[in-house]
Amino acid sequence: MLLMESIDFNSSLGFIQFYKQLLEMQNNKKAKRTKLTKEQIDVLQQAFTLFDTDKSGSIDESELRNAMKALGFNASKExxxxxxxxxxxxxxxxxEFQEFVEMMKKKMLEDKNVEVEIEKAFNYFDDDNEGAIDLEKLRRVAAxxxxxxxxxxxxxMIYAADLDQDGKVSKDEFMMVMRKMKLI
Incomplete structure (x- = not known):
């Protein structure tokens, strides 16, 4: 099936669907996993200790959710x-702490990888590094x-993502739309 045939351009989500599919096409390979730095592990230890309110050496679901929120990760109860x-x-x-480190490592690296991939998708459109996607660039990518x-x-498609209505989709607008779609 062609990419464009699978997108409903009559809805405001058409542009977003286009970006999401481009993102998937651009890099189907899993990003390499890296180790956390000592500083990151220290931050996790501090958070773990802080949120282990009963000092049991482990944290429950409620404590975990609070810890993740404090570290900048919003996660639902589910x-x-x-x-x-x-x-x-x-x-x-x-x-327990080691389990916490492994879980947070996965979450931190996944979030980083998604943002990197979305930035790659934006750069694919913005081939002249102007910092915005306009009608001509969108036409080029479609071609x-x-x-x-x-x-x-x-x-x-431009109108759906052009939050300031200047006729172009800036990198900030692009990232905001991706956040709204919960891709970041």
């Missing part, structure tokens, strides 16, 4: 429950992908 289930090796319903789009469809 996400935290799922994380605990996935990482809790002994089935105690709590997370690169072998897709035919009428002028109004392309204009609608």
């Amino acid at each position: 996400e935290v429950q799922k994380m605990v289930e996935q990482i809790d090796r002994d089935g105690s319903g709590t997370i 690169d992908l072998g897709e035919e789009c009428d002028e109004q469809t392309l204009k609608d």
Whole structure:
């Protein structure tokens, strides 16, 4: 199926769907996992100690959610429950420090990788490094992908993501739209 055929351009989500599919096409390889720095582990130790309110050496779901929030990661109650289930090796319903480090490492690296990939997608459109995606760039990408789009469809795609209505999608607008779509 062609990329453009799978997108509903009559909705304001068409532009976002286009970006999401481009992002998937650009890099299907998993990003390399790296180790956390000593400083990052120290921050995690401080957070773990701070949120281990009963000083038991482990934190429960409520404590974990608060710790993640303090570290800048918003996770729903359901996400935290799922994380605990996935990482809790002994089935105690709590997370020990090493389990916490492994879980946070995964979350930190995933979030970083998603942002990097979204930036790559933006840069694919912004081939002249102007810092914005305009109608001409969108037309070029559609042509690169072998897709035919009428002028109004392309204009609608720009309009859907152009928050300040200047006729271009800036990098900040692009990132804000991705955050809104919970891709970052």
